[in-house]
Amino acid sequence: MTRLGDYISEFSVKNHLDESIPVYSVTNDRGFCSGYFNKDVASKDKTTYKIVPRGYFAYNPSRINVGSIAWQNSAERVIVSPLYVVFKVSDKLDRQYLLHYLKSDVGMTFIKAHAAGSVRDSLKFSDLKELPIHVVPLEKQRKIARTLDKLDALISQCHQQANSFDTLVKSRFVEMFGDPMTNEMGWEKVQLSTCLESIDSGRSLVCDAFARQGNWPAVLKLSAATYGFYRPEENKAMLDENLFVEDAAVRAGDLLFTRKNTPELVGMCAYVYDTPSRLMMPDLIFRLNTTNRCNKVFLWKLINHDLFRDCIQSIATGSAKSMSNISKERLLSLKIILPPVELQEQFAAFVAQVDKSKVEIQKAIDQLEILKKSLMQQYFG
Numbered sequence: 001m002t003r004l005g006d007y008i009s010e011f012s013v014k015n016h017l018d019e020s021i022p023v024y025s026v027t028n029d030r031g032f033c034s035g036y037f038n039k040d041v042a043s044k045d046k047t048t049y050k051i052v053p054r055g056y057f058a059y060n061p062s063r064i065n066v067g068s069i070a071w072q073n074s075a076e077r078v079i080v081s082p083l084y085v086v087f088k089v090s091d092k093l094d095r096q097y098l099l100h101y102l103k104s105d106v107g108m109t110f111i112k113a114h115a116a117g118s119v120r121d122s123l124k125f126s127d128l129k130e131l132p133i134h135v136v137p138l139e140k141q142r143k144i145a146r147t148l149d150k151l152d153a154l155i156s157q158c159h160q161q162a163n164s165f166d167t168l169v170k171s172r173f174v175e176m177f178g179d180p181m182t183n184e185m186g187w188e189k190v191q192l193s194t195c196l197e198s199i200d201s202g203r204s205l206v207c208d209a210f211a212r213q214g215n216w217p218a219v220l221k222l223s224a225a226t227y228g229f230y231r232p233e234e235n236k237a238m239l240d241e242n243l244f245v246e247d248a249a250v251r252a253g254d255l256l257f258t259r260k261n262t263p264e265l266v267g268m269c270a271y272v273y274d275t276p277s278r279l280m281m282p283d284l285i286f287r288l289n290t291t292n293r294c295n296k297v298f299l300w301k302l303i304n305h306d307l308f309r310d311c312i313q314s315i316a317t318g319s320a321k322s323m324s325n326i327s328k329e330r331l332l333s334l335k336i337i338l339p340p341v342e343l344q345e346q347f348a349a350f351v352a353q354v355d356k357s358k359v360e361i362q363k364a365i366d367q368l369e370i371l372k373k374s375l376m377q378q379y380f381g
Helices: 040-045 095-102 105-114 138-177 296-304 306-314 328-334 341-380
Strands: 009-010 025-027 032-034 048-051 058-059 069-071 077-080 085-087 188-191 196-201 216-220 235-237 255-258 268-272 284-289 335-338
Touching: 032 069, 048 085, 058 095, 069 095, 095 105, 095 138, 095 341, 105 341, 138 296, 138 341, 196 328, 255 296, 268 296, 284 296, 296 306, 296 335, 296 341
Parallel strands: none
Antiparallel strands: 009 085, 025 032, 048 077, 058 069, 058 085, 188 335, 196 284, 216 235, 255 268, 255 284
């Protein structure tokens, strides 16, 4: 083991001449990317922005703890915010090998442990230099990087395929029911209250910071339903199993509604095809119990549809910068289209078939992620 600082050196050259160099940022999933900036950024003085030559690394000190670090291969030079740290890497260290190492469990554990700050955790370059790293011969570094790159490419392809299924369902919805806002097909429009028997609330409990082990009772995290599909692994173990409330337990066939979230994600739904036992809804999630007039899968896909998001967000309260909330009263007053239930059920059957294919894709993703984790453990410890 040796210090990473033996192979990297800070590069802090600013755009003093205010040259017309593209402005980039670094994200945890896309690396260097442009297009994240509004007109104010495009027009402001950028003489203090830092230059990142091709092949150099950059990271935001307050975002590296979530993996926002990358090396630049988009242009001969780009510029980044003055807040960023830019550094070059020795020829003895393969850039892609280093990137994988930094994002491994070993790298991220070190980064999180050494990040410090009053508002947001921040990692100084002097601390990053102390990261222990096992530097194998250069050709072996490149071989390891190529292997992990291939796995990442396969995982990305699987995610793209899963996304194409989501697009297919959204297209089928519009084909069968039209735009739910303009209602050009002339369906009956009703208040959601006429389609619901009841709305159940979750519970607010003090829980462990970690997911449960085995069948120990747990409370779902908001992320279990935030992204439009049910993720039971997103939970926090209860501290006292005797506090489990059976009435708030998640069951197969439930339709979960996130009543509180960021303005962009508030009001997302997830349908529960199946679930492990002894999982409870948190107080930030409602369970929508529909009448026989409204199919739950139809309502799920209506609420989550891109064409209907503005309508959902319009009933939320809270400032643009805070968490938004949707009360039961506002939710019940929501106006929705209500096609004949027979058509809703036809659509639900189509969704079920598509979701079976998505499950197989997700299994492939899970297996690839396990393989990658195993290899990274083998390579990096």
